[in-house]
Structure formats: C-alpha cells, structure tokens
Amino acid sequence: MKTRINLYSESLLPPELRLSFNRMAIGLMVLLVLSVVGSTLSYVLVLGLESDHAELASTKNSLEREKTDLEAKIALRKPDAKLVAKVDLFAQQIELKQMLLGELSQREALTSHGYSPLMEDLARVANASIWLNRFQVEEDNFVFEGFTASAHSVPLWVDRLKMTETLKGQAFASMTMNRGDDQPLSFTLTTTAQTEANQ
CATH class of the missing domain: 1.10.287 (Helix Hairpins)
Structure with missing residues (x-):
C-alpha cells in the first residue's frame, strides 16, 4: 500500500513583491x-x-x-x-x-x-518701484526693509504679498516709512501669524 505525503505549502512560495516594474x-x-x-x-x-x-x-x-x-x-x-x-x-x-x-x-x-x-514668491511680486535691502524670518514672523520710489507703491506691493503661498495666513502688523537726508523713501514692514494677531 502506497502512502502519499503532500510537501506543498504556501509558506514555501517566495513573497510577492509590492514594488512592480x-x-x-x-x-x-x-x-x-x-x-x-x-x-x-x-x-x-x-x-x-x-x-x-x-x-x-x-x-x-x-x-x-x-x-x-x-x-x-x-x-x-x-x-x-x-x-x-x-x-x-x-x-x-x-x-x-x-x-x-x-x-x-x-x-x-x-x-x-x-x-x-x-x-520665489518675492521674485513673483517684484516690481520696479520696490527694492528690498533686508528681510528677516523668525519662525512665522517676517520683517521686510527696503526703499520705494513712491509711497503708494508699498501698499500695492503688500496686497500682492498677501496672495503668495509663503505669506498666506500672515497679518501685516505695522509699516513705517522714513525719508532720510539725500536718501529715497525707506520702509519697514512687519508681519505676525494670523493666530497671534487674533489673540
């Protein structure tokens, strides 16, 4: 009398690779x-x-x-x-x-x-009336300093900044302008995170 033993087991098969060609x-x-x-x-x-x-x-x-x-x-x-x-x-x-x-x-x-x-966002909103000579980033707060050819150009530039991905959710907390001796009109713009501004 013959006895058959099945040695086949699924565990013996190679594992299926998830990463295919x-x-x-x-x-x-x-x-x-x-x-x-x-x-x-x-x-x-x-x-x-x-x-x-x-x-x-x-x-x-x-x-x-x-x-x-x-x-x-x-x-x-x-x-x-x-x-x-x-x-x-x-x-x-x-x-x-x-x-x-x-x-x-x-x-x-x-x-x-x-x-x-x-x-890249600053490059997108750049125009011939605004020149940044310094900017600072501290966590979610930004400080921009520069010069402008005319006072009304800065608010227009700020409106464009608000539309960028980097500056979304930022509240523009303060802006100061000053004209020094024999210097173009300078400005300083600071922002704070929207959550901080609401508090």
Whole structure:
C-alpha cells in the first residue's frame, strides 16, 4: 500500500513583491513631469525678471542723460535753485534705480538656482518701484526693509504679498516709512501669524 505525503505549502512560495516594474515606471514618469513643470516655472520667472531688468536699465540710462543735460545747462548759467533741486532728484532716482538693478540681478540668480519658496514668491511680486535691502524670518514672523520710489507703491506691493503661498495666513502688523537726508523713501514692514494677531 502506497502512502502519499503532500510537501506543498504556501509558506514555501517566495513573497510577492509590492514594488512592480510598472509602479516604478509610473513613479519615474511622475517625478519627470514634476521636474519639467518646476524647470518651466523657473524659466518663465527668469524671463520676466530679465524683462524688468532691461526696462529698468533703459529708464536709468534715460535719467542719466537728462541729469547730464541739466548739469550742462547749470554750468552755462548762474545756479538755478529749481534746476539744482531737479538734478538732486534725478541723482536720487538714479541711485534708487541702481539699487533696484542690483536687487533684480540677485533675484534672477536666486530664481534660476531654485532657492527657497519665499525667494520665489518675492521674485513673483517684484516690481520696479520696490527694492528690498533686508528681510528677516523668525519662525512665522517676517520683517521686510527696503526703499520705494513712491509711497503708494508699498501698499500695492503688500496686497500682492498677501496672495503668495509663503505669506498666506500672515497679518501685516505695522509699516513705517522714513525719508532720510539725500536718501529715497525707506520702509519697514512687519508681519505676525494670523493666530497671534487674533489673540
């Protein structure tokens, strides 16, 4: 009489792998698409900043020509108080434009190298009337310091800041403006987290 013994057991089968080739391929495709989208957004931002840079440089050159013409007129006649004041104003505007050009160049470099989301948001809301010379981040609080070509440009810039991802949920607690001797109009803007502001 023959006796059969079944040695088959499911535990002897190799475990089923959760990570299949198809899943790996899909994951790689998703990463590739995200990388392309990110690179495209950075490229578009850099193009916009380059356009602003060119426009600002053209305005600065025009101001320098007008300043030179006025200086030539002053040299040919007795000093006119109005002309002298106008030359001083042009000199201040040129200085501001020069600072703005430096800031735009820095933003172009930061954006093209994919720096932090805050820097990308600042690049998105940048305009030719605002120049940041310092900003500080402490936990959820922000401090922005800079110069502006006109007082009404700052509130407009703040409204655009409120729409960015980084500054969502922030309450703009205070803003001060000051015009120093022979300096453009400066401003300081501070924010606090919305939860703190409500308390």
